[in-house]
Amino acid sequence: MKLDEFPTKFPKLPGPMPIWHGTVDAVQFRSLCEQVARGGGKLVALWGSDELARDAGYALHVSLVTALGMLCLTLPLPAERPSYPKISDLFPCANRMQRATADMLGLYASGSNDRRKWVRHRAWPNNVHPLRKNFDGNAVFPTETDAYQFVKVTGDGVHEIPVGPVHAGTIEPGHFRFSIIGERVLRLEERLGYTHKGTEKLFERMNLEQGAKLAGRVSGDSTVAYAWAYAQAVESVTGTTPSPRAMALRAVLLELERIHNHLGDLGYLGNDVALAFGFAQFWILKENALRLNNELFGHRYLMDKVVPGGVACDLDAQGSERILQMLKHLEHEIGILKDIYDEHAGAQDRFLTTGRVSPDLAAELGLTGLPGRASGQAWDLRAQFPCAPYDKLDVRMTTHINGDVAARVTVRFEEVLESMRLIRLILDQLPAGELRVTVGDAPENALGLGWVEGWRGEILIALHTGKDNAIHRLHPHDPSWQNWPVLEHAIIGNIVPDFPLINKSFNLSYTGQDL
Amino acid sequence: MYQIIKQILRTGIKTETPPQPDDALRVEIQNLQEQILRHVGGALAIRCVDAGSCNGCELEIHALNNAYYNIEGLGIHFVASPRHADMLLVTGPVSRHMQVALKRTYDATPEPKLVVAIGDCGCDGGIFGESYASCGKVSNVIPVDVAIPGCPPTPTALLQGILTAITGSTKAENT
Ligand code: SF4
Numbered sequence: 001m002k003l004d005e006f007p008t009k010f011p012k013l014p015g016p017m018p019i020w021h022g023t024v025d026a027v028q029f030r031s032l033c034e035q036v037a038r039g040g041g042k043l044v045a046l047w048g049s050d051e052l053a054r055d056a057g058y059a060l061h062v063s064l065v066t067a068l069g070m071l072c073l074t075l076p077l078p079a080e081r082p083s084y085p086k087i088s089d090l091f092p093c094a095n096r097m098q099r100a101t102a103d104m105l106g107l108y109a110s111g112s113n114d115r116r117k118w119v120r121h122r123a124w125p126n127n128v129h130p131l132r133k134n135f136d137g138n139a140v141f142p143t144e145t146d147a148y149q150f151v152k153v154t155g156d157g158v159h160e161i162p163v164g165p166v167h168a169g170t171i172e173p174g175h176f177r178f179s180i181i182g183e184r185v186l187r188l189e190e191r192l193g194y195t196h197k198g199t200e201k202l203f204e205r206m207n208l209e210q211g212a213k214l215a216g217r218v219s220g221d222s223t224v225a226y227a228w229a230y231a232q233a234v235e236s237v238t239g240t241t242p243s244p245r246a247m248a249l250r251a252v253l254l255e256l257e258r259i260h261n262h263l264g265d266l267g268y269l270g271n272d273v274a275l276a277f278g279f280a281q282f283w284i285l286k287e288n289a290l291r292l293n294n295e296l297f298g299h300r301y302l303m304d305k306v307v308p309g310g311v312a313c314d315l316d317a318q319g320s321e322r323i324l325q326m327l328k329h330l331e332h333e334i335g336i337l338k339d340i341y342d343e344h345a346g347a348q349d350r351f352l353t354t355g356r357v358s359p360d361l362a363a364e365l366g367l368t369g370l371p372g373r374a375s376g377q378a379w380d381l382r383a384q385f386p387c388a389p390y391d392k393l394d395v396r397m398t399t400h401i402n403g404d405v406a407a408r409v410t411v412r413f414e415e416v417l418e419s420m421r422l423i424r425l426i427l428d429q430l431p432a433g434e435l436r437v438t439v440g441d442a443p444e445n446a447l448g449l450g451w452v453e454g455w456r457g458e459i460l461i462a463l464h465t466g467k468d469n470a471i472h473r474l475h476p477h478d479p480s481w482q483n484w485p486v487l488e489h490a491i492i493g494n495i496v497p498d499f500p501l502i503n504k505s506f507n508l509s510y511t512g513q514d515l
Numbered sequence: 516m517y518q519i520i521k522q523i524l525r526t527g528i529k530t531e532t533p534p535q536p537d538d539a540l541r542v543e544i545q546n547l548q549e550q551i552l553r554h555v556g557g558a559l560a561i562r563c564v565d566a567g568s569c570n571g572c573e574l575e576i577h578a579l580n581n582a583y584y585n586i587e588g589l590g591i592h593f594v595a596s597p598r599h600a601d602m603l604l605v606t607g608p609v610s611r612h613m614q615v616a617l618k619r620t621y622d623a624t625p626e627p628k629l630v631v632a633i634g635d636c637g638c639d640g641g642i643f644g645e646s647y648a649s650c651g652k653v654s655n656v657i658p659v660d661v662a663i664p665g666c667p668p669t670p671t672a673l674l675q676g677i678l679t680a681i682t683g684s685t686k687a688e689n690t
Contacts, residue, residue: 123611123648130647139647143611165616168595170563170576173613195567197610198648214642220571220667264577277519283581284529290578300669301571340518511570514610 001028003035006071015236016387018069019449029075030085041066042366043091045460047475048105050133058082058107086112093366093482104131119193122146130201137201153179153187165194172510183495188488195514203474208234211471216303218476219512224257225454227306232450233463234308237442243433246310247388248426253302255419258455260289262412265507269409272501273350281337292326310436320427327420338413351406355490355502359401367486369457369479371506374411375403381453393425408505442469478512529582559591562600566617567610572634572667584670597623603630607637609650621657629680631661638662
């Protein structure tokens with residue numbers, strides 16, 4: 001099948017995003033993936049599902065993006081020895097997704113040489129698969145020894161430094177294994193999965209209404225983006241259209257989330273290059289924003305404010321005015337701080353050329369979201385496939401090509417300013433309308449996709465419905481899946497002490513990929 | 516350099532001039548400072564362990580370091596090793612994959628040690644509960660002195676919880 005035939009052969013899913021879904025066979029599956037890869041498209045997510053109860057074996061699903069929009073392919077797999085053609089040769093980021101799908105569902109990528117486990121450590125044995133329907137989510141297994149084969153770097157003077165899972169700072173747990181010569185890093189290998197807490201299995205015990213709260217806790221720092229993506233998926237399967245007011249308020253919340261996360265990172269990036277002044281300044285600004293969130297919307301991080309059908313908060317004229325005042329102050333302060341960062345020789349010396357990912361490498365590895373845009377990967381859903389209210393705002397995407405820490409700092413500065421511009425435009429013409437419309441029933445066996453540009457990158461929620469509005473299967477997908485493997489490349493040739501800085505400049509989610 | 520100094524002077528000292536609604540907090544901070552001086556001889560070293568959280572609770576621990584809460588100014592600092600710590604701040608739920616690491620961190624912390632469990636998940640497993648992958652609340656894995664509810668608990672609630680722990684009370688106030 002030709003790639004451009006796909007949207008004519010298969011239906012577009014209801015909702016604001018250009019997403020087509022079709023069931024294909026293994027040959028078509030592989031060929032469509034090849035065409036997308038060749039045409040410069042990318043892989044957003046890969047997940048599986050257990051369809052035995054429907055007498056349909058298992059299924060493997062992938063979401064691909066081209067200039068047209070998203071193509072979602074479903075490949076049915078037999079109940080006995082379910083396997084599918086690997087796509088990690090086309091999209092290197094698929095490697096970990098394939099391994100996770102083997103751990104969680106026992107679906108194997110044929111032709112792949114990397115058969116190591118990924119999310120599984122010691123909580124369950126290798127012949128059981130938590131996302132199979134016959135797996136009891138409360139089962140507790142005797143803990144296994146966690147043997148994992150790291151790639152060994154050999155040669156004269158090569159040393160290994162293992163770090164984590166418990167880190168020195170207040171960050172999430174993960175294991176990093178550095179192979180070094182002197183201070184230079186030859187290779188970094190990540191081992192994640194420590195925060196795996198059964199999130200996907202838990203969704204399957206919930207109905208569409210209950211799932212919203214959990215979606216907002218897949219990765220707490222992106223709660224608005226996840227909650228919106230979840231709501232979008234539910235609205236797609238139930239045929240619900242939120243009011244223009246609800247959509248406008250969602251965008252205000254999403255941009256506020258982007259702003260406070262970027263401010264926090266800009267502060268920490270200063271801190272990591274011994275510019276404690278930057279931390280102090282940016283975190284005052286961040287705290288101001290969080291307090292205003294709490295005052296206006298009732299939660300510092302805006303959890304549970306985006307819900308299927310609309311929003312669970314409102315904004316009056318006075319509230320709008322408060323936000324505008326905050327933005328005015330922020331704009332002024334950021335102007336000053338940007339000049340200071342730009343002219344600070346010590347900071348720039350650490351930022352420039354550090355942790356560089358060239359645009360070519362970024363394209364090859366599928367670097368996405370904010371670090372992607374710092375390496376010339378011009379993808380931003382708000383600009384390319386804008387849903388309301390972004391469709392009227394002409395979002396200006398930020399891209400840079402240097403791909404170093406400095407570029408990731410600059411992208412953050414520019415995105416904060418753009419978010420401020422967007423919020424002002426939205427508040428200027430905040431439409432009237434219901435905050436939350438009733439969400440109807442969902443048909444059984446339907447697929448809904450929610451796709452939102454969070455501050456870190458694109459968040460996908462893939463929702464398969466069951467009977468009576470139950471969740472049959474839900475895969476939340478964080479852009480960190482794509483970006484963690486690229487971090488391993490970004491550090492090569494840099495010195496070990498620069499790792500915290502490079503890592504922070506990516507600021508990836510552990511919980512979002514460990515699930 | 517001149518720009519930096521000018522900005523610092525213009526910003527002023529946030530810690531001493533909290534906005535109106537936070538007077539309660541200021542009292543809390545001063546109160547806390549006295550307590551800390553009395554109980555730990557002027558300094559408290561805390562080691563954070565994320566044992567499987569959604570990272571929401573971490574955001575508020577980070578916020579404790581900002582100029583408004585200025586936790587370092589109170590003599591409390593976060594340390595890189597459990598061996599230097601008086602207190603563990605643990606966010607949960609404890610994933611089964613972090614169970615061993617958390618136990619080891621606890622064992623590596625010298626006596627006397629305090630453990631403060633953070634967030635609804637740390638208190639009772641929260642939305643994640645107990646499952647094949649989650650041990651649930653922190654006290655299912657290591658002994659806990661104080662548990663601070665909230666999703667996530669505010670920085671003020673965190674400060675109160677820390678205060679409660681060092682003054683020997685057994686339950687944090689629910690704010
Ligand atoms: S208490 Fe809330 S914020 Fe904290 S880890 Fe649990 S879900 Fe996340």
